[in-house]
Amino acid sequence: EDQVTQSPEALRLQEGESSSLNCSYTVSGLRGLFWYRQDPGKGPEFLFTLYSAGEEKEKERLKATLTKKESFLHITAPKPEDSATYLCAVLSTGNQFYFGTGTSLTVIP
Amino acid sequence: DAGVIQSPRHEVTEMGQEVTLRCKPISGHDYLFWYRQTMMRGLELLIYFNNNVPIDDSGMPEDRFSAKMPNASFSTLKIQPSEPRDSAVYFCASSFSPALSNQPQHFGDGTRLSIL
Numbered sequence: 001e002d003q004v005t006q007s008p009e010a011l012r013l014q015e016g017e018s019s020s021l022n023c024s025y026t027v028s029g030l031r032g033l034f035w036y037r038q039d040p041g042k043g044p045e046f047l048f049t050l051y052s053a054g055e056e057k058e059k060e061r062l063k064a065t066l067t068k069k070e071s072f073l074h075i076t077a078p079k080p081e082d083s084a085t086y087l088c089a090v091l092s093t094g095n096q097f098y099f100g101t102g103t104s105l106t107v108i109p
Numbered sequence: 110d111a112g113v114i115q116s117p118r119h120e121v122t123e124m125g126q127e128v129t130l131r132c133k134p135i136s137g138h139d140y141l142f143w144y145r146q147t148m149m150r151g152l153e154l155l156i157y158f159n160n161n162v163p164i165d166d167s168g169m170p171e172d173r174f175s176a177k178m179p180n181a182s183f184s185t186l187k188i189q190p191s192e193p194r195d196s197a198v199y200f201c202a203s204s205f206s207p208a209l210s211n212q213p214q215h216f217g218d219g220t221r222l223s224i225l
Contacts, residue, residue: 034213043113043200043216044152087152095165099144101151 002027004090006100013078013107021073021086021103029093033071035064036087038102044087047073078107111135113217115201121223127189130220133182134203142202142214143176143186152200158184159206191224198222 005024013019025033032051036044048057050066057064061082063074073086088100114133122128134141142157156166161178169176173192178184188195198221202214 036216041218043202043218046213046215049213089152097154099152099154 002090002092002096002098004088004098004100006086006088006103008103009101010104011106013075013105015079015107015109016077018074018076018078020075021105023071023073023088023100024069025071025088025090025098026069027090027092027096027098031091031093031095033066034089034091035062035071035073036089038085038087047086075105078105080107080109083107113201113203113215115199115217115220117220118218119221119223121225122191123225124192125190126224127187128191128195128222128224130186130199130201130222132184132186132201132217134184134201135215136182137205138203138215139181139206140204140212140214141178141184142204143184144200144202144216146198146200146219155186193224196222196224 003026007022032049034049035047037047038044048064053066053068055066061076065072083106085102085104087102090098116131139160143155144152145155146152155168156176157164158178174188176186198219200216200219202216204212204214
């Protein structure tokens with residue numbers, strides 16, 4: 001069964017404390033893996049697309065990496081404004097979208 | 110750029126009533142997606158359109174749900190009759206073609222639906 005699992009469900013960090021969020025996936029074939037950020041009361045906002053194992057993308061304090069089974073979103077020296085829910089989504093070769101349930105990140109000043 | 114516009118932002122209605130959610134995609138985008146988000150199941154794709162034609166509605170939960178896209182700038186998601194378990198936040202998203210691989214989806218801010 002195709003599925004996407006994100007961990008941890010929630011993460012609290014001190015400002016400046018680096019960490020990683022995990023997205024594990026099982027699909028018959030991967031066309032793309034997407035990371036989104038969602039703020040309360042808002043729709044998801046696109047961050048990255050990754051297509052193949054070994055690929056990396058960076059944006060400010062965020063770096064996304066991809067292996068054949070999982071993706072990591074690394075957050076370096078986070079700031080309070082990085083607090084949000086981070087969603088991972090997978091597009092299979094069967095053109096099916098699967099979203100994870102997200103990781104709620106809180107960065108404490 | 111106005112972004113994806115959804116209305117209403119909040120809807121509270123009684124069980125059995127018809128509910129209509131509306132979406133205006135970003136001009137020029139030819140893919141439109143409807144999602145439902147709950148705490149238990151996260152974000153679920155309900156249906157998507159390409160050039161106003163429904164392509165995949167396998168995520169629509171039941172026949173009570175229907176979606177239309179009469180033109181490139183408007184889509185509706187209708188629930189009739191509504192039930193309490195339909196309570197969720199419903200999102201609309203749009204993108205350029207080829208939407209399914211390397212073009213990101215742009216989401217609206219959602220409609221929070223409560224069925225009493």
